[in-house]
Amino acid sequence: MKIRVNRLALSETLSLVGSVVPSRTPKPVLRGVLMYTQGDTLRLYGTDLELSIDAGLSQVEIERQGRVLLDADRLVGIVREGGDEVLDFDVAGDACTIVGSDSRYKVYTLDIEQYPIVVPASKAGGLSVSLKDMREAARQVVFAAAKESSRYAINGVLFELKGKRLGLVATDGRRLARRRVNGTVSEGCQLAAQRVIVPTKALALVERLGEDGEELSMDLSGNQIVISCGDVAICSNLVEGTFPKYEDIIPSDYQRRLELDTLAFSSAIKRAALLTTDQAKGIKISITSDKMVLSSRAPEAGDAEVTMPISAGCQPLDIGFNPQYLLEALRVVQAPRIQLELGEADRPAIIKAEPDFLYLVMPINLG
Template sequence: MKVICDRGALVESLNLVGGVVVARTPKPVLACVKLTATEDLLTLAGTDLEVAVRLSTPRVEVQEVGEALVPADKLQQIVRESTDPTLTIETDQDVARITGQDSKFKIFGHPPADFPPIPEFKGDPDFEISAADLHRLIAMTIFATARENSRYAINGVLLERDGKKLAMVATDGHRLALARGTCKTSDEAGRSAIVPTKALNLLLRLFDDAEQTVKIKIADNQILFQTDEALLASNLVEGNFPPYNDVIPKEGDKKATLDTDVFVSAVRRAALLTNEESKGVRMAFSDDGLTLSSRAPEMGEAEVSVPVPQYQGDAIEIGFNPGYLLDALKVIDTGQVQFEFKAPNKPGVLRTGPNFLYVVMPVNLQ
């Protein structure tokens, strides 16, 4: 194999594929990236046996087709540190040589045949969605997934399709995020899958062109996402996702409409005087507006007042973890948000129209 690569394009491709490569593993081939040169493309592939990524770049001159299996970290470091606009990668058996204007490197690799096969996208997709819409659905839910929870089913995001309607749901037991969208499909049957957080984080980086169409296929215990340039395949999270509709409270009788930016600023300021022992912010809603307050022993107290453009219902005082609120507020792209309540010991619900809601449990206030 011999290719002359645009260094900038190669850096970008290696960063994306490197996101799935295992740094420390008893299987050396999993620490490698597979390079495949065809007539006019260089394809890079990486896998950790749970998630696999394959990415093609046309910004190469292929002088000799072939394959190579090269340690990802060293190849990334060499390409990143180079100052040359182009680099030549040439392989002889399991040895790769990277040449620039004033530098030469030789890397010992492995036989390409030892690399685990990357799943293929076979047949028609189950459905298609624009990369922009997929990004929105992922960004509005992924932050609410559990971290290292023994209930594996909530370590991922539920993707649920009913005809052309698409929903993504995430929860960690303290909050739940639900985002809705639409997709293109001729299959009216419903499908669902729990997608690992790692795969979704990679998707956000891999499919960065909002105009791209992403084809999606669920097969057995895997889900595949494909565009013209890239493919991501991931094993699904096993188990049953909690019945999330049971968690969403019915419409609350106390409703506050808030300016999103004003609310974000107020929560951030009130959170300044919280700590691990007292991380709740008290929120007092009434017809007169909203007052946020916090206190932490040996630190002090904070009080922030903001107007509420619209409020209905009796006055209420309720406490929330400010970090949980800010996680949701920073992905909301509407000018106003509605906050609903029933009682100080019942969950609050943030809504932005029909396509996003966020359920958050209250905290006890001393």
């Protein structure tokens, strides 16, 4: 293989593909990035055997077709640190020469014959959604997924397609986030037939894809989900297991409904939590007919109290929350106002925001 490639374009694509390459693995060959030519395009491929990504770039001149497997960390360093507009790659035998205007590297290649290429059985195309909507949806639910395994498969994000609406749901058992997006469903779409659980790492890649005006396509291929956008394809194993029946725990009978300014509510929570400690992490929200008081108390730190006016008419209530769980939800809300729904002190709170975001958080006992 012999090519000349735009360094900045290569660096951007390499950053995306390199993010799935494991830094520690018993298989040294997995630390590599595969570079190969396809027509007039240079493509980069990386995998950790559970998640793979294949991305192309067109800012390249190809003199000789071919492929090469290079250590990802070394390649990233060479491409990132150079100040050249273009880099020349020339593969001969077991070495690849990389030449810039004032630099030259001879890098030994990895054994390409031992490299596992995970190829899906079919390309994505069953469901198409706006990339902008999907990026936002991923950001609004991924944070709520469990970081550790449990008897339920909640260390991923549930995908459930109902009609033309895709629901993304994540929970860690203490809070739950759900966002729905509209899409276009093709005939034979496998996503329409079942609920699946997608790893959070795959969704994190979605946030780094393309431009907001583009469309994203996805569908199932065996036990994998294939996500495509532009010249990038992501293939990920699904999380095995059962996602809990979350619909049963979302209350629909609450009478206390407060419409709040998103930034003002977030600021009040932050200020009320300033005197919390590791031993006293919670804040109390006290509702009266015309105001909300957010407070915290820690024996070794002191007391804090912040007051917010609310619409008149709510029944009184004292309820405790972990402030971090509230702030993490408000941080991903794009709408200027949210609706806070409350039941009794031992029942979860609900935060709703446009477009079609729902967040449920369990209260805590402040003692």
